[in-house]
Amino acid sequence: MDFLAQVKKAVELRLATEPSPPARSLPLVDFSKALGEFGIIAEYKRASPRGVVRLDMQPWAYFAMLQPYAAAFSVLTEPFWFLGDYRFIPMAKPFKPVLMKDFVLDKRQIEIAYGYGADAVLIIYRLVGREKAMELAEYAQRLGLTPVVEVDNLQDAKEAATWGGKIMLGINSRDLATLEVSFHKAIEIAKALRGDVDFIIESGISKPEEVEKACMLYAKGVLVGTALMKNPALIKELRHAAESCVSRR
Numbered sequence: 300m301d302f303l304a305q306v307k308k309a310v311e312l313r314l315a316t317e318p319s320p321p322a323r324s325l326p327l328v329d330f331s332k333a334l335g336e337f338g339i340i341a342e343y344k345r346a347s348p349r350g351v352v353r354l355d356m357q358p359w360a361y362f363a364m365l366q367p368y369a370a371a372f373s374v375l376t377e378p379f380w381f382l383g384d385y386r387f388i389p390m391a392k393p394f395k396p397v398l399m400k401d402f403v404l405d406k407r408q409i410e411i412a413y414g415y416g417a418d419a420v421l422i423i424y425r426l427v428g429r430e431k432a433m434e435l436a437e438y439a440q441r442l443g444l445t446p447v448v449e450v451d452n453l454q455d456a457k458e459a460a461t462w463g464g465k466i467m468l469g470i471n472s473r474d475l476a477t478l479e480v481s482f483h484k485a486i487e488i489a490k491a492l493r494g495d496v497d498f499i500i501e502s503g504i505s506k507p508e509e510v511e512k513a514c515m516l517y518a519k520g521v522l523v524g525t526a527l528m529k530n531p532a533l534i535k536e537l538r539h540a541a542e543s544c545v546s547r548r
């Protein structure tokens with residue numbers, strides 16, 4: 300079984316035993332607006348299918364350290380490969396708006412994102428296909444959440460760009476089947492999209508030059524996980540690159 304097929308199975312098992320989500324008590328904010336002209340989304344990511352990223356980084360320490368520089372947080376809630384937890388959402392929320400990152404197959408997961416206090420939810424086009432991705436994105440919007448529709452190829456990006464509404468595209472540099480990263484490919488997709496739809500660029504980002512490139516192509520932001528988990532102080536350089544680009548473009 301490949302990675303995505305295994306993840307699907309694991310989600311089904313989780314859903315079969317998941318209690319109903321808590322009633323939402325946290326305020327809901329417009330995730331896209333929170334990114335401003337260009338924002339850095341810092342991801343709390345303890346592990347990935349490649350192995351442990353970092354376990355000795357407490358969530359509160361991470362959120363508190365990055366708060367002055369990040370526009371928003373992304374938290375992984377998938378427990379088996381990413382060591383995620385839904386409770387990271389309310390932990391991050393007092394600091395910044397929150398994107399819930401998981402492998403969403405079912406509306407119930409969007410209700411969970413909503414209940415725990417997320418402002419945006421990831422929907423992976425390649426995981427669920429066009430019809431389901433549209434349906435989930437629509438449902439998220441109905442609850443007031445921003446759907447971040449993740450794509451990793453030009454064809455899916457162009458298709459999702461026509462959906463309208465308040466969706467945001469997440470152009471993933473990482474191919475989810477092979478886990479290979481190509482920032483160049485993400486940039487090519489971004490160039491082809493320019494102006495049509497709000498988008499962010501995700502995965503494998505660690506350098507100010509990459510942030511600057513994304514910003515110059517009018518991305519709404521970048522999402523950075525591993526590099527910030529390993530070295531949270533890096534966000535100062537990334538933020539500096541973003542600010543100088545915004546002032547010049």
Ligand SMILES: O=P(O)(O)OC[C@@H](O)[C@@H](O)c1c[nH]c2ccccc12
Nearest residue numbers: 342501502503504522523524525526
């Ligand atoms: O750690 P990185 O290379 O900065 O990547 C972050 C993020 O893009 C990555 O965690 C991610 C992108 N799409 C996903 C889908 C599910 C889980 C995780 C992801």
